[in-house]
Amino acid sequence: MKLADLAQNGIEMEKQVPLSKYTFTKTGGPAEFLAFPRNDSQLRKLVITANENNVPLTVIGNASNLIIRDGGIDGLVIILTKMEKIKVKGNCVIAQAGATIVDTAFTAAHHGLSGMEFAAGIPGSVGGAVFMNAGAYGGETCNVIQSVKVLTRAGEYKNYSQAEMKFSYRHSLVQENGDIVTEAAFTLKKGNKSKILANMNYLNALRKYKQPLEYPSCGSVFKRPAGHYVGPMIIQAGLQGKQIGGAQDSTKHAGFIVNKGGATATDYLNLIHLIQKKIRSSFGLDLQTEVRIIGKPND
Numbered sequence: 001m002k003l004a005d006l007a008q009n010g011i012e013m014e015k016q017v018p019l020s021k022y023t024f025t026k027t028g029g030p031a032e033f034l035a036f037p038r039n040d041s042q043l044r045k046l047v048i049t050a051n052e053n054n055v056p057l058t059v060i061g062n063a064s065n066l067i068i069r070d071g072g073i074d075g076l077v078i079i080l081t082k083m084e085k086i087k088v089k090g091n092c093v094i095a096q097a098g099a100t101i102v103d104t105a106f107t108a109a110h111h112g113l114s115g116m117e118f119a120a121g122i123p124g125s126v127g128g129a130v131f132m133n134a135g136a137y138g139g140e141t142c143n144v145i146q147s148v149k150v151l152t153r154a155g156e157y158k159n160y161s162q163a164e165m166k167f168s169y170r171h172s173l174v175q176e177n178g179d180i181v182t183e184a185a186f187t188l189k190k191g192n193k194s195k196i197l198a199n200m201n202y203l204n205a206l207r208k209y210k211q212p213l214e215y216p217s218c219g220s221v222f223k224r225p226a227g228h229y230v231g232p233m234i235i236q237a238g239l240q241g242k243q244i245g246g247a248q249d250s251t252k253h254a255g256f257i258v259n260k261g262g263a264t265a266t267d268y269l270n271l272i273h274l275i276q277k278k279i280r281s282s283f284g285l286d287l288q289t290e291v292r293i294i295g296k297p298n299d
Contacts, residue, residue: 003033003049003076011046012036012082019072019295022079023063024123026216027265029072029295031058036082040157040182043078047180048155050076057153058294059180061125062100065132065219069295070265080127083182088113092146093186097127101134101141104186109200114191115144120200121207123219127181131174132290133167137203142167146187150179157182170223170290212250215258221272222255223288230287231255237278244271266298 007013013035019028033055037043050057056075060066063079080098087094088111095104101124105116118139122129129141130148145162152158158179166173174181207213222230234240234254241251246263249271250256257271276287 002053003035003046003055006035006046006049009045011042012038019063019068019077022060023066023068023218024216025067025218025263025265025268026259027070027263027268028068029070029265029298031073031077033076035076035078037078037080038082040083040151043080043083043151043180043182044155044157046076046078047151047153051153051155059127061097061128061131062123064123064125065128065134065291067218067265067268067291067293069269069293070298071296073295078180080125080182091188091190093188094183095126095186096183097125097130097181099126100124101126101129105200106197108186108188109193109196112191112193112196113188114196115139115188116186117196117199117203121204126184130165130181130184131172132170132292133172134170137206140167142172144186144188146185148174148181148185149183150174151182153178153180210253212252212256212258215250215260216263217250217256217258218268218291220255221257221289221291222275223290225285225287228283228285233279233283233285234275237275237282239275239278242271242274244274247271249275265295269293 016030017034018030035046058073059078083096083098085096086099086107093108101119101122105119108116118137133142148160231254240254242249245267246261247267248260250258279287
C-alpha cells in the first residue's frame, strides 16, 4: 500500500501543505504528505506504510516549540493533535500524545489532583512535553510521569517506566531512539481543587505578564546554561529588540523571538545565530537551542 492510498482507508491526508498553518511561529515550508491519525491503529498503519515505501517520517505534536525551515519536510509528516483523549483513574491521569499539556493539567485540577500546576501555561502537547521533558516554574514533566507508551519506528507498541525514559533537562530517551510517544500516564496527589486552580490561574497571569503572548513565537528559544539566565545576557549584549526580517528578539522577554509580521523560518534562524555568536564573544558561552529545528532550507 502507498501513502496516497491511506486516504481511502479513512485516514485524513493532505499533500504539499504549508506547515506555517500549524507552527506557533506561523513559519515553515510545506509537508510533502501530511496526516492526522485519530487512533493507535491509524498511526501504526502510517508508520508501517512509510517504512514499506522507504518514505522519510517526521512526527509533530502541537508545534509550539518548533521551527520548520522554509524548504519544508520531504516524505510523511504526522501531526498527532487529533489523538487527544484524556482520562482519570484514581490518582492517575492518562493522556494521549496529541492532548495539550494544559488541558491535561486542568483535567487533573478539576479532579482535585495536584502535581501538574507548573504546566498550566505550557502550550505544547503531552507527547512534546514528554519528548522535551518540558518544565516551568520549578516543575518538570519527569516529576509526575508514571509511564510512557510509544510506537517504535518498526511499528511495535511498548511501554517505558519513568526510570527507563532517561529524563534530564529538556531531554528524554525518545530523543535518542526515535520512538513516537502515543500516551503518557501521570501519577498525582490528592489536593484541594480550589487551591490547585488558584495556583494555576496565578501562574498563567504571571506568564501573561512576563511573556510576549500577543505575538506568534516558539516560546523560550534557548536552554539555560548552568549558572546563567539567557534573557539578561541578551540584554547585556545589546540584542533585545534586534530584528531580522519579521523576526524580533522580544522587547518584553529577551529569551523569546517573536514574529512581528511576515517572518520566515530563515529570519528566525539568522537571528538565533546572531544571538549565539554575540553571547559567545561577550560571555564565552555556547547557547544551545531549546526549540527544535527541523526541515530543509529553501533551495
